[in-house]
Amino acid sequence: xxxxxxxxxxxxxxxxxxxxxxxxxxxxxxxxxxxxxxxxxxxxxxxxxxxxxxxxxxxxxxxxxxxxxxxxxxxxxxxxxxxxxxxxxxxxxxxxxxxxxxxxxxxxxxxxxxxxxxxxxxxxxxxxxxxxxxxxxxxxxxxxxxxxxxxxxxxxxxxxxxxxxxxxxxxxxxxxxxxxxxxxxxxxxxxxxxxxxxxxxxxxxxxxxxxxxxxxxxxxxxxxxxxxxxxxxxxxxxxxxxxxxxxxxxxxxxxxxxxxxxxxxxxxxxxxxxxxxxxxxxxxxxxxxxxxxxxxxxxxxxxxxxxxxxxxxxxxxxxxxxxxxxxxxxxxxxxxxxxxxxxxxxxxxxxxxxxxxxxxxxxxxxxxxxxxxxxxxxxxxxxxxxxxxxxxxxxxxxxxxxxxxxxxxxxxxxxxxxxxxxxxxxxxxxxxxxxxxxxxxxxxxxxxxxxxxxxxxxxxxxxxxxxxxxxxxxxxxxxxxxxxxxxxxxxxxxxxxxxxxxxxxxxxxxxxxxxxxxxxxxxxxx
Numbered sequence: 001x002x003x004x005x006x007x008x009x010x011x012x013x014x015x016x017x018x019x020x021x022x023x024x025x026x027x028x029x030x031x032x033x034x035x036x037x038x039x040x041x042x043x044x045x046x047x048x049x050x051x052x053x054x055x056x057x058x059x060x061x062x063x064x065x066x067x068x069x070x071x072x073x074x075x076x077x078x079x080x081x082x083x084x085x086x087x088x089x090x091x092x093x094x095x096x097x098x099x100x101x102x103x104x105x106x107x108x109x110x111x112x113x114x115x116x117x118x119x120x121x122x123x124x125x126x127x128x129x130x131x132x133x134x135x136x137x138x139x140x141x142x143x144x145x146x147x148x149x150x151x152x153x154x155x156x157x158x159x160x161x162x163x164x165x166x167x168x169x170x171x172x173x174x175x176x177x178x179x180x181x182x183x184x185x186x187x188x189x190x191x192x193x194x195x196x197x198x199x200x201x202x203x204x205x206x207x208x209x210x211x212x213x214x215x216x217x218x219x220x221x222x223x224x225x226x227x228x229x230x231x232x233x234x235x236x237x238x239x240x241x242x243x244x245x246x247x248x249x250x251x252x253x254x255x256x257x258x259x260x261x262x263x264x265x266x267x268x269x270x271x272x273x274x275x276x277x278x279x280x281x282x283x284x285x286x287x288x289x290x291x292x293x294x295x296x297x298x299x300x301x302x303x304x305x306x307x308x309x310x311x312x313x314x315x316x317x318x319x320x321x322x323x324x325x326x327x328x329x330x331x332x333x334x335x336x337x338x339x340x341x342x343x344x345x346x347x348x349x350x351x352x353x354x355x356x357x358x359x360x361x362x363x364x365x366x367x368x369x370x371x372x373x374x375x376x377x378x379x380x381x382x383x384x385x386x387x388x389x390x391x392x393x394x395x396x397x398x399x400x401x402x403x404x405x406x407x408x409x410x411x412x413x414x415x416x417x418x419x420x421x422x423x424x425x426x427x428x429x430x431x432x433x434x435x436x437x438x439x440x441x442x443x444x445x446x447x448x449x450x451x452x453x454x455x456x457x458x459x460x461x462x463x464x465x466x467x468x469x470x471x472x473x474x475x476x477x478x479x480x481x482x483x484x485x486x487x488x489x490x491x492x493x494x495x496x497x498x499x500x501x502x503x504x505x506x507x508x509x510x511x512x513x514x515x516x517x518x519x520x521x522x523x524x525x526x
């Protein structure tokens with residue numbers, strides 16, 4: 001624990017001594033991805049985040065790496081093609097936290113006609129290269145296992161492939177790779193102000209863990225704060241950006257599992273929106289998302305009763321087992337900063353991104369990120385560096401497309417073979433714990449276990465398969481500081497343990513715990 005504190009203290013002390021190449025503000029997926037790319041090209045980088053990594057939008061997604069099948073209806077062919085290409089890259093770069101997922105679309109004849117869906121799926125197959133994923137197909141739901149939990153009226157369906165991702169861990173692994181390539185990552189550190197002084201930015205940072213503020217200088221500044229991109233520009237930079245974002249709240253519910261197979265469902269609604277039902281954490285089904293205009297504080301976003309009812313009603317249109325708001329064991333909401341356009345229908349607003357670079361001659365560059373989605377974060381980072389390169393006096397070549405994320409160097413991206421080898425090497429690990437470790441840490445599991453030869457070597461047990469060795473690793477290596485960080489972002493163990501685990505964990509950790517009453521209640525319900 002002390003090592004993590006010392007590393008942070010030394011990083012803060014070093015800030016004022018030298019001029020950085022880039023300060024990246026925002027520890028979501030775009031900020032972490034940009035910091036990783038910069039560090040790998042030899043730039044000196046500091047990434048600061050006012051909360052924990054992936055505290056907000058980037059841990060509140062539907063957990064999918066996908067092209068966006070529904071975007072085809074809005075003629076977003078370029079975005080879909082770009083996202084499908086990135087899907088393949090990401091599957092190879094992190095096969096422990098990203099895995100193929102087969103989707104079933106039950107056909108409702110009162111909505112889109114079958115020929116239109118089949119044509120769209122064929123186009124989806126062909127817009128992106130598929131080396132790791134199966135193509136689309138029609139399916140008889142009376143014979144396929146995916147038909148068993150459905151209501152009797154659904155006879156025909158369609159199959160296609162995308163991928164599932166542990167979104168919060170994707171952010172952490174990008175930050176970890178950035179750190180290991182020389183970047184400094186400062187969580188719970190707010191950018192209070194930043195002013196141009198000719199060719200440099202003079203920045204004031206405030207850490208929640210330390211009194212007072214710290215000064216830093218950087219040749220370029222990146223505003224990757226997601227829903228706060230305009231707020232940071234106005235409040236900390238005293239600027240008005242040209243771009244703007246439109247806030248959309250997306251909420252999800254988690255219920256006890258509605259089906260026993262490994263496929264997910266994509267459910268069509270009469271309002272022409274779609275909702276996913278996805279196998280989640282073994283014992284649960286994740287259902288989402290909603291799409292609601294939002295104008296409040298993004299950090300305070302929470303599901304409404306109307307959203308909960310909407311998701312339950314959607315599920316009840318398709319599944320035999322009826323669910324109600326009282327069946328929800330956990331819910332989460334995030335605010336998506338959509339790129340502002342003229343669409344009246346929120347679902348029609350583009351999920352593409354805009355990079356605005358203010359880089360006049362003799363002035364330190366400012367790059368602001370508007371919009372975007374998890375699937376295209378790596379491509380976004382490459383394009384960001386193309387815009388920043390001139391202002392930095394040149395940086396190295398693009399490199400991330402063929403380099404695995406930490407723990408992702410699994411031979412042939414064959415996770416099951418990797419897991420089998422881990423179980424042979426460490427037969428004392430219970431099967432479910434070995435699988436969770438392999439999924440979370442990939443080849444880095446050996447570092448986390450640090451020479452343990454038996455379950456007793458993992459130290460104190462907190463419940464739900466959480467041991468002291470893992471807690472120490474997450475604090476020392478992955479910036480975890482609170483029970484919420486560990487139970488809801490570094491893992492989803494919060495679904496499997498009660499409030500007593502959170503309380504014991506909070507007492508063990510060096511930082512004051514920030515777990516909310518709502519999360520503790522849902523953990524107890526689960």
